[in-house]
Amino acid sequence: MSSLKGLSIRHLRKGFASGGHAVLADVCLEIGPGETVALIGRSGAGKTTLARCIVGLEVADHGDVLVDGARYRPADRGARRAVQLVWQDPSGSLSPFRTLRQSVVEPLDGFGIGAPSTRARRAEELLTSVGVPFGMFDRAPHELSGGECQRAVLARALASDPGVLVLDEPMSALDPPRQAELSQVLARLTKESQRAILFISHDLTAVRRLSSRVALLDGGRIVDDVATPEFFARRGHPIARQFLEAWPPLPFS
Amino acid sequence: MVKPLASPNAGHLKVEGLTVSVGGPGPTLLEDVSFDLPPGNRLALLGTSGSGKSVTASALLRLLRPPLVVTSGRVLVDDVDLYGLDGRSMREHRGRSLFMIFQSPGTALNPCTNILTQVRRAAERREPSRAAALTIAAQALDAVGLNLRQGLQFPFELSGGMQQRVLVAMALALEPRVLLADEPTTGLDSLAQREVLRALEVMLERTGASLLFITHDLRAANVLCRNAMVLDRGRLVAKGPLSDFLTGQHGPAAHALARSAAEADR
Numbered sequence: 001m002s003s004l005k006g007l008s009i010r011h012l013r014k015g016f017a018s019g020g021h022a023v024l025a026d027v028c029l030e031i032g033p034g035e036t037v038a039l040i041g042r043s044g045a046g047k048t049t050l051a052r053c054i055v056g057l058e059v060a061d062h063g064d065v066l067v068d069g070a071r072y073r074p075a076d077r078g079a080r081r082a083v084q085l086v087w088q089d090p091s092g093s094l095s096p097f098r099t100l101r102q103s104v105v106e107p108l109d110g111f112g113i114g115a116p117s118t119r120a121r122r123a124e125e126l127l128t129s130v131g132v133p134f135g136m137f138d139r140a141p142h143e144l145s146g147g148e149c150q151r152a153v154l155a156r157a158l159a160s161d162p163g164v165l166v167l168d169e170p171m172s173a174l175d176p177p178r179q180a181e182l183s184q185v186l187a188r189l190t191k192e193s194q195r196a197i198l199f200i201s202h203d204l205t206a207v208r209r210l211s212s213r214v215a216l217l218d219g220g221r222i223v224d225d226v227a228t229p230e231f232f233a234r235r236g237h238p239i240a241r242q243f244l245e246a247w248p249p250l251p252f253s
Numbered sequence: 254m255v256k257p258l259a260s261p262n263a264g265h266l267k268v269e270g271l272t273v274s275v276g277g278p279g280p281t282l283l284e285d286v287s288f289d290l291p292p293g294n295r296l297a298l299l300g301t302s303g304s305g306k307s308v309t310a311s312a313l314l315r316l317l318r319p320p321l322v323v324t325s326g327r328v329l330v331d332d333v334d335l336y337g338l339d340g341r342s343m344r345e346h347r348g349r350s351l352f353m354i355f356q357s358p359g360t361a362l363n364p365c366t367n368i369l370t371q372v373r374r375a376a377e378r379r380e381p382s383r384a385a386a387l388t389i390a391a392q393a394l395d396a397v398g399l400n401l402r403q404g405l406q407f408p409f410e411l412s413g414g415m416q417q418r419v420l421v422a423m424a425l426a427l428e429p430r431v432l433l434a435d436e437p438t439t440g441l442d443s444l445a446q447r448e449v450l451r452a453l454e455v456m457l458e459r460t461g462a463s464l465l466f467i468t469h470d471l472r473a474a475n476v477l478c479r480n481a482m483v484l485d486r487g488r489l490v491a492k493g494p495l496s497d498f499l500t501g502q503h504g505p506a507a508h509a510l511a512r513s514a515a516e517a518d519r
Binding site for chain 2: 042043044145146172173174178179202204205242246247248249250251
């Protein structure tokens with residue numbers, strides 16, 4: 001059991017009012033290395049709460065988060081390298097007083113990755129790998145578009161080479177061409193890396209493109225966990241089918 | 254296509270040569286934008302971020318903040334030029350002639366007042382009797398699928414999709430002649446999106462209002478509109494049926510939008 005690689009969520013429970021109903025009743029989910037699991041669910045289902053519990057921003061009432069078979073302890077700085085989170089809103093992740101390059105160097109400094117003299121160079125590589133043009137490295141977030149900032153946030157999350165990446169609605173604030181650009185970057189990331197990726201999204205286009213499995217969170221539990229083609233073939237849970245049926249068609253066939 | 258019969262309440266929105274720049278002589282954000290939305294018609298306004306969609310919406314309502322200024326052009330609702338009105342008359346027109354639904358409904362709702370009261374206050378602008386306004390408000394909430402128990406809640410207790418439907422209910426209560434919806438479904442999941450789009454459809458059918466639907470989502474646009482315009486770097490570059498956008502006959506900007514939507518679908 002403990003030889004299991006990737007992310008393993010075991011019987012996670014989290015409630016906010018003492019004695020009240022739990023947002024997460026009993027969540028179990030396994031994501032292997034190289035796997036991208038899309039997490040869908042109605043608003044208020046607890047998707048973001050689950051993301052926060054995984055990375056340690058919330059302390060679960062019960063249950064475990066295992067990374068490569070070991071219990072994840074977010075208070076341990078070394079362990080924190082292994083799990084990174086990207087939010088919906090890039091401005092919450094980037095300091096307004098720092099350039100993109102400085103923002104990416106920061107985790108390299110914090111985790112002591114590489115020799116100090118090599119970190120600026122490494123930050124450039126990371127920014128380039130997610131498609132941020134060189135001319136923007138030394139600009140502050142307010143001088144850039146949301147799409148450019150979000151790619152820098154991704155570079156920052158990748159700086160510590162995490163085995164687990166949690167993406168919470170990373171594209172929902174962007175317009176279609178910017179979404180397509182970021183989606184391309186993420187597609188490369190999900191195909192090439194050996195990371196376990198949890199991709200929270202209600203954008204079904206992105207779910208189809210990026211995920212290998214689709215998990216549905218409802219009533220505080222994962223009630224459906226199927227391969228992505230199965231999901232889009234409407235062979236999943238009734239609620240999953242509702243999401244698909246509500247999805248309007250494109251104006252052209 | 255048969256044009257919908259214009260109801261007595263339908264407004265005619267006509268925009269002529271609307272130009273917006275930064276501080277007068279500065280860079281132009283919107284250049285010579287002209288279009289015609291006949292009574293009872295629906296039109297989607299598409300474009301990438303930064304193309305000028307939201308600037309257009311703000312300019313139509315005269316809500317641009319300095320340094321942005323309208324340097325030329327006219328906005329006519331039923332032949333009344335909004336830019337020729339004094340501030341007081343403009344406030345009268347806002348909501349009644351042109352009602353705007355924004356992307357983030359949270360900012361348009363009062364956090365300290367329950368939903369029903371807010372919709373009732375909107376209804377009071379057309380129905381001075383408080384009791385009658387309350388009835389209109391309750392009916393409007395019902396029409397968008399919100400019950401009275403939800404009506405007695407405060408905005409923070411509702412999800413984003415529900416808050417958006419509260420704004421649609423306000424529009425129903427006010428019966429504007431033209432409805433502007435700026436990205437009303439962005440960031441919502443498909444179930445919540447469908448509920449908001451249905452609420453908008455109900456509102457349009459009951460009031461007969463004309464619709465300008467500003468969005469970057471071709472799927473959502475396709476639910477409410479057959480025809481669309483495309484803004485590209487502050488200029489209107491295309492107009493035509495949405496279903497033709499993938500053919501390329503409406504120019505590169507329309508084609509790019511359609512292609513990125515279709516490719517993402519694969």
